[in-house]
Amino acid sequence: MGEVDPAFIQEPEHRPRISYIEGKGVPLIDLSPILSSSNVSAIEFEGLVKQVGDACKEWGFFQVINHGVPLEMREKIDGASRKFFAQSLEEKRKVRRNEKEVSGYYDTEHTKNVRDWKEVFDFTIEEPTIVSASHEPDDTELTEWNNQWPEYPPDLREICQEYGQEMVKLAYKLMELIARSLGLPADRFHGFFKDQTSFIRLNHYPPCPNPELALGVGRHKDGGALTILAEDDVGGLEVKRKTDGEWVRVKPTPDAYIINVGDIIQVWSNDRYESVEHRAMVNSEKERFSFPFFFNPAHYTLIKPLEELTNEQNPAKYWAYSWGKFMNNRKRSDFQKLNVENLQIYHFKISE
Numbered sequence: 001m002g003e004v005d006p007a008f009i010q011e012p013e014h015r016p017r018i019s020y021i022e023g024k025g026v027p028l029i030d031l032s033p034i035l036s037s038s039n040v041s042a043i044e045f046e047g048l049v050k051q052v053g054d055a056c057k058e059w060g061f062f063q064v065i066n067h068g069v070p071l072e073m074r075e076k077i078d079g080a081s082r083k084f085f086a087q088s089l090e091e092k093r094k095v096r097r098n099e100k101e102v103s104g105y106y107d108t109e110h111t112k113n114v115r116d117w118k119e120v121f122d123f124t125i126e127e128p129t130i131v132s133a134s135h136e137p138d139d140t141e142l143t144e145w146n147n148q149w150p151e152y153p154p155d156l157r158e159i160c161q162e163y164g165q166e167m168v169k170l171a172y173k174l175m176e177l178i179a180r181s182l183g184l185p186a187d188r189f190h191g192f193f194k195d196q197t198s199f200i201r202l203n204h205y206p207p208c209p210n211p212e213l214a215l216g217v218g219r220h221k222d223g224g225a226l227t228i229l230a231e232d233d234v235g236g237l238e239v240k241r242k243t244d245g246e247w248v249r250v251k252p253t254p255d256a257y258i259i260n261v262g263d264i265i266q267v268w269s270n271d272r273y274e275s276v277e278h279r280a281m282v283n284s285e286k287e288r289f290s291f292p293f294f295f296n297p298a299h300y301t302l303i304k305p306l307e308e309l310t311n312e313q314n315p316a317k318y319w320a321y322s323w324g325k326f327m328n329n330r331k332r333s334d335f336q337k338l339n340v341e342n343l344q345i346y347h348f349k350i351s352e
C-alpha cells in the first residue's frame with residue numbers, strides 16, 4: 001500500500017490521474033479596465049461584465065490578471081507562510097485550532113471523511129468575527145472568533161492583516177462585476193458583507209510519497225460566496241469541467257488569482273451560476289503553497305434566491321437558510337466525526 005497512512009487513501013474512483021488533461025482551461029480575464037475606475041469606457045466595462053458572466057456560467061471558475069493587488073503583498077504572505085510552516089510541529093501546535101478557537105493551525109482536516117495531505121493556518125478578516133454560538137436553529141446566542149497569531153515569524157500577523165484588506169477590496173470589485181452580469185445594480189451584494197465572516201487559509205501541501213492515492217484537498221465545493229485563490233508555480237488544482245465532468249488541471253499563471261463562485265452565489269442567482277467541484281493534487285517531489293480567501297457574508301444573513309432573479313416562470317429553487325447556522329454545522333462536523341454527510345445546499349433545494 002506504499003507509505004501513506006490509510007486515512008489519506010481515496011476510494012479508487014476519486015483518485016487523481018497522474019497524466020492529466022490540460023485542454024481548454026478556465027478563462028483568463030484582464031481586469032485592467034476597472035483598475036483606473038475614472039476613465040473606463042462603457043463598452044470596455046460591458047465587455048468585462050460579459051466575460052465574467054460567461055465564465056461564471058460555463059466554468060464557475062476564472063483567473064484574473066491586472067487585479068490591482070500589489071505583487072509585493074503576495075510575495076510577503078508567501079514568504080511568511082513558508083517560514084511559519086518550516087517550524088517544528090511542536091512550535092506550530094502552539095497556535096493549534098481547537099473547539100473554542102476555530103482559527104489557527106491544524107494538520108488533520110478531512111474532506112468527505114478522507115484525510116487531506118496538507119497542513120493549514122486559518123485567520124479571519126474581522127477581529128473578532130461575530131458568529132452564532134451553536135448550530136441549534138433556535139439558539140440565538142452569539143459568540144466571538146478570535147485569531148491566534150504565532151510568535152514566529154513576528155511579522156506574520158501584520159502581513160496577513162494587510163493582505164486580507166487587499167482581498168476584501170478585490171472581492172467587492174468582483175462582486176460588482178458579477179452583480180452587473182446578473183443584471184443587478186453593481187452594489188447589490190455589498191450589504192451582505194458588512195459584518196463579514198470571511199477568512200484566509202494558508203495551505204501547505206508537503207511532498208507525498210504516493211500522490212496517486214491521496215489528495216491535498218479532496219473534491220469539494222466552496223460553501224461561501226466567492227473564493228480568491230493565490231497559488232505558487234507548482235500547480236495541482238483541478239476543476240470539474242461542466243461540459244463533460246472531466247477533471248481539468250488549472251495551469252498556474254504568474255501573479256494571477258483564481259476566482260470561483262461558491263454555494264451562496266449559486267443560491268442567490270437561483271442556479272444561474274453554479275458552485276463547481278474542485279480538488280488539489282499533491283506530488284512526490286515538490287511542496288506546494290496556496291492561499292485561498294473565502295468571502296463570506298455576516299452570520300445573520302438569510303441565504304435565498306434574490307427576488308429580482310425569480311418570478312412565476314422561474315420560481316425560487318431553494319428555501320432560505322441561515323449562513324451562521326450553516327457555518328456552525330460545517331465547523332462542528334470538522335471536529336466530531338459525525339457519521340452523516342456534511343450539510344450541503346441541495347438539502348435546501350425545493351423539490352420540483
Ligand code: OGA
Binds near residue numbers: 222237279
Ligand atoms: C480550498 C481549495 C485549492 C488549492 O482550500 O478550498 O480548494 O489549490 N484549495 O489549494
Ligand code: NI
Binds near residue numbers: 220221227278
Ligand atoms: Ni475549495
